[in-house]
Amino acid sequence: MIKKLSACIREYKTASLLAPLFVTLEVVMETIIPMLMALLIDNGIEAGNMSEVTRIGLLLVVCTLLSMFFGACSGNYAALAATGFAKNLRKDMYYRIQGFSFANIDKFSTSGIVTRLTTDVSNVQMAYQMIIRIAVRSPIMFIFALGMSFSLNARLSLIFLAIIPFLALGLYLIIRTAFPVMQRVFRTYDKLNNVVQENLSGIRVVKSFVREKKENEKFDEVSDEIYTDFCKGEKTLAFNMPLMQLAIYTAILLISWLGARMIVGSSMTTGHLTSLLTYAIQILSSLMMLSMVFVMITIARASAQRVAEILSEESSIVNGPNPVKEVADGSISFRNVEFRYAKDQEKPSLSGINLEIASGETIGILGGTGSSKSTLVQLIPRLYDVTSGQLLVGGRDVRDYDLETLRNQVAMVLQKNVLFSGTIKENLRWGNPDATDEELVHACQLAQADSFIQTFPQKYDTYIEQGGTNVSGGQRQRLCIARALLKKPKILILDDSTSAVDTHTDAMIRKAFREEIPGTTKLIIAQRISSVQDADRIIVLDGGKVNGFGTHEELLATNKIYREVYESQMKGGDSDANDA
Template sequence: MGYMIKKLIANIGVYKKESIITPLYVTGEVILDIIIPLVMAMMIDNGIEKGDTKAILMYGAILFVCAIIALFFGAMSGRYAAVASAGFAKNLRDQLFVRIQGFSFSNIDRFSTSSLITRMTTDVTNVQNAYQMIIRLLVRSPLIMIFSLAMAYSINKDLSLIYLGVVPFLMIGLAAVIYFAHPNFNKVFRIYDKLNNVVQENLQGIRVVKSYVREKHEDEKFKSVSKDIYKTFSKAQSIVAFNNPILQFAVYTCMLLISWLGAKFVVGSTLTTGELVSMFTYTMQILMSLNMLSMVFVIVLIARTSAERITEVLSEESDLKNNADPLYEIADGSVRFNDVCFSYANDLEKLALMHANMEIKSGEVIGIVGGTGSSKSTLVQLIPRLYDVTKGSVEVGGHDVRNYDLKSLRDQVSMVLQNNVLFTGSIKENLRWGNEEATDEDLIRVCKIAQADSFIQEFPDKYDTMLSQGGNNVSGGQKQRLCIARALLKKPKILILDDSTSAVDTKTDRLIREGMRQEIPGTTTFIIGQRVSSIQDSDRIIVMDKGLIDAIGTHDELLASNQIYQEVYESQEKGFGEENA
């Protein structure tokens, strides 16, 4: 708990001033709230009962001034509390986002995308609300209770003893509520993660859902998760609901006992009417402060679960880190795999890639072919260090990739995936991810090489055409060509094309490869392809099978000696022949 609080407080940052000023204004408001009943008692005893108009006016004026000042203090405490909590939430979201940006793929897989989104939105909002209440109500309630108890004790010691029996009863009831409700709130947020995942999957795959007419299935899936949230949250809230009747019981008990005993003291002349009225006021203040305190505890109870989930992210260490003295310069695009084994579970008994050994010279074009699940993508993802090897080493430019500065390494390795992502913005803005300083002429040049310029020119706004989220307003082939152009702008030492021309025709595929040879002749290029025609003119071809490198050679060598390559080639040639028959 202490570690979690320390981790969160570190994000208050420049909003410390507002966080300190808020309790000061609250203290001023509390002092005036305590003084007001005392002044009212004086007005009743010295003014109303004696019929002294002058005294009534004087005490009335004092009450008015105290109320105005208390109102000012209350407004200022609310203003500063809002600024402090909103600023704290902003810093927390920023810190979470920066932290997530530094995560490796395995870190993100451990949390899941939907869970991280929930933590940055719902969980941060819960912590923000709790923080605002802590610096305001959690300061106000104890102060009101302590000062009111002290004033009640000074007025009549015997009556004030009533509180000693009620307050422990309330504290025990509140502790029981927290104890039983907390596990349910924990469960609720785990289900929220699941709900976000269902929504995210549905919206991203809405075209598939509609094409397979699975709307009803998706509705039922959503309703099922939503029902789980309803049941769990209702159970938690039903436990929390016990807080109010416990408090009401305490309030009415105190009021009845004070009324009964207070009346006897007034008759016995040991208590004045004004003092009895002030006792009622202090009683309400004490019990209302406990009410506010219980409300704060409920919010904090919900926020505690959120805080724990946020702290998990803030405490997560990325699997990929720079060493103490990283290298920033990459000599060339040569690549070497030294007995590389890799497991997504970091378990040598569950290897996805096994004992990979190969040496690639700088500037070579390497084709990679293999069946689904043969670890083609896994192999190339180790080069820019998207994952770290489980065993062995991967070298780029003669040095282990773990010795390079991550940013420097990835700046020199461009990847174009089969399912690439384009971001909301213009085509120009998306292309300049490859090079922020690229001129319009540079953009046009690489787009011509990637065979993208022709379809861009058909858009009314050409290169200023706005793309929707994920680039969903362009076709799959167009998206792939834009991503290839983006990668070419980097002029990297190593270019990885992971089945990135699968959505374009063979002629366009050939034109793209010819253009790349002219644009980046010294770049080491890895081409993962399902079509033999995409890789057959590579300098060498790697054949993958079940996580192993089955063979390495030229197209002619593999066609003469490797059974897997022969089968892939023959099946595609046969299919091509049938299509043209």
Template sequence: MLKTLGAHIREFKKDSILTPVFMIGEVIMETIIPLLMASIIDDGVQAGNMNHIYLIGVLMIVTALFSLTFGILGGQFGSRASAGYARNLRKAMYENIQTFSFSNIDKFSTSGLVTRLTTDVTNIQNAYQMMLRMCMRAPASLICAMAMSFFISPRLASIYLVAVILLGCVLGLIVSQATQHFKQAFPKYDALNESVQENVSAIRVVKAYVREDYEVEKFRTASGNLYKIFCKAESIVIWNNPVMNFTVYACILLISWTGAHMIVQDALTTGQLMSMLTYCMNILMSLMMLSMIFVMMTMSAASARRICEVLEEKADLTDPENPVTDVKDGSIVFENVSFSYKKDAKTPVLKDVNLEIGSGETIGIIGGTGSAKSSLVNLISRLYDVTEGRLLVGGVDVKAYDCEVLRNQVAVVLQNNVLFSGTILENLRWGDKDATEEQCRHACELACADEFIRKMPEGYNTYIEQGGTNVSGGQKQRLCIARALLKKPKILILDDSTSAVDTATDAKIRQAFAQAIPGTTKLIIAQRISSVEHADKIIVMHDGQIDGFASHEELLETNEIYREVYEAQMSGSGDFDEK
């Protein structure tokens, strides 16, 4: 874990080294000041030597200025190192997430990834800055103050030593109890973020079903659970202050009492007693800082493990050593393909699929909900790998391709259409970043989107809100189809992506495909038989297997499932899921 996290310090190593150096310099200056103060009292005030007072006073000012300068520089370099480190961690996590296959993404919830990129990284940033500054300052101050105390008076310093041992044991107990609660907090953060994300993304549904009170209560519960955990942890941590204050004042009383007797016996000077009291505060405050460091480190350790889970996650799908970089054509062959989302699944999602599709063919795919239609097409662009068998695209096993090359030749319009915040042109150019406005317009004409875009006030420069909330479901689907067409793919997959458009528009889109991209293999998943009946062939899926593969006319004669659904839809009394 340390190796994984440490690799991202990179260009901030210099700042990370300079910060503790300056903090140690600050501690040394602060350690010298009580000695100078003792000299002023003993050799200046009591001896009536004003020159000595002026000289030592100037030295104290210079020492204090050095201490201030070292502290400022330590803070500056520490802040830069910790902020830069946090930036590198976020960047590394985000970049690694981009390499994940769907199976990798399935291991993490969206809210969990958001918490890792925000709260967890912030905890690491704070802990790293504290480690560079306080983890150096507190032990150094403790050691220097203890050493100077034994140098001045071993008898009085022994009081510190006993107090430090007792206080260390008590603070250690407090920290160990508090950290158990802090460890439980991060899963609660995930639940809280999940509640917020789900509510905001589905706010229209929430309002449509008048579920605001339910969502408020769910958020209150998630927030309340987090509140209770932190209250329990803080109720333990707050014992730091009373225990610390009791120890400090007990030490001051003991040192003052013992020191006074030693002064009377000429075993200690007044200035030395003042120095010992100052060192007493330094030692005990350093111990207090160390206890807080332990709490922060424990909190950050949980965050560090969660961050490392993302950083160390390796993509399940990787390119071979010498990948194929050219997709010959859009032919597709399934050879005894079986597939499961989880390796230990008892029942596969797809079972022994054998299928051969020629380049340029239009293939319809229909089947009931859960019949694995989407799973079948997801394998073509290698969003998942087959569990058994082989899948060939352009006559080559998909595992032999460079993933980027393969996916650039397989355009997919998924069931859940996503538009990003930006103009319509910017969204369209996800298909081809170098596409001209004319090319974008032509793609939209094929997808029957040009007409409604022209009616918008800004036309193709109309701004799309996050998630495409300012366009209808049908408009969103047509924009996503246009975006896919701009890729000029050899294979185009439409995963139920015309479900929100009317039948006439659906027919126009299919006709445009036949005329404009005849060489592209088109796979159209649909619930309506009218959307696929004109396809070259139609795949009938049932329970993860191919129940039929033929033309519309042939299926009507040979496939019972297809025939019954067709008759039900033609009579307007049912759909595929009612079979």
């Protein structure tokens, strides 16, 4: 874990080294000051020597100014190093996530990843700043101040050594008790983020079904769970301060009492006792600061482990040695393919898939809910990898291709249509960053999107809100289809991507595909038979297996499932027509 996190320091190594260096210089100045105070009292004030008072006073001013300068420098470099470290952590995690397969993302969950990128990184940042400043300052202050106190009076300084084991034991028990609670808290944060994310993304559904009360209850339940655990953890950590104060005041009382007796017995000067009390405060405050660092590290340790999990995760889908950089054509071949989402999944999602699809064919895919239609097409661009068997595109196993090359030649319009905040042009250029305005318009004409875009005052410069909330579902689908067409792919996959458009528009889109991109292999997942009946061939899936594969006429004659779906939809259409 430490190795993974420290690799993110990179260009901030210099700042990370300068911060403890200036902290050390600051501590040196602070430990010299009490010694000068002792000399000022004993040799200047009590002796009535004003020249000595002036000389030592000037030294005190110089040491104080230097201490202030070194402290400011250490704070500046510590802040620079910590914020830079956090920036690199977020960057490395985000870049790592971009390379994850769907299986990796499924493992962590979206809400868990968001928590790691935000709350967890902030905790690690705070801990790192404390480590390079306070965690350096405290032990150095302890060592220097303890050395100085022993040089003044070794017998009284033994009090400090007697207190240390007591503090160490108490701190160990506090951290051991609090750490598991903090681990649980951050796991619960994932649940809270998930509840908030679901609620906000589905707020229209929540309001439509008047489920605000139920959603509030869900939020309160998770929020109360975090509150309970945090209270438990903080109550445990709260023992740290009373423990430190008990040690400090006990030490000061013992030193004051024993030191006063020594002054009366003429075995110690007033200046030495004053300095020793100052060193006592420095020693014990350094221990208090060190305990605070341990507390922060206890909180941040759970976060650091979660961040390191992301940085250590290897994508389950990577390029092989010497990847192929060109896809010959859009032919697709499934050879005894089996797929499971998890290795321990009892029943495979897909099994015994054997299909041969020629380049340029239009293939319809039908099947009931849960028949693994989306899973089948997601294997083609390697969003998931087959568990066993072979999947070939352009005559080569998909695992032989360079991932970017393969995915650039396979355009997908997913079941859930996603548009990003930005203009229509910016969204369309996801398909081709170098597309001209004419190419954008042509793609939108093929997708039957140009007609509604022209009705907007800003046309192609119209701003799309986050998630495409200011356009209808059908408009989102058509924009996503146009975006996919701009890739000029060898394979185009539409995963139930025309469900929100009317049958006339659907037919116009399919006609444009036939006339404008005849060489592109088109896979169309649909619920309506009318959307696929003019396809070259149609795949019927049932329970993750191919139940039928042929033309519309062939399946009507030979496939029971296809015939039942066709008849039910045709009867439904006749009924609707009669009602009208």
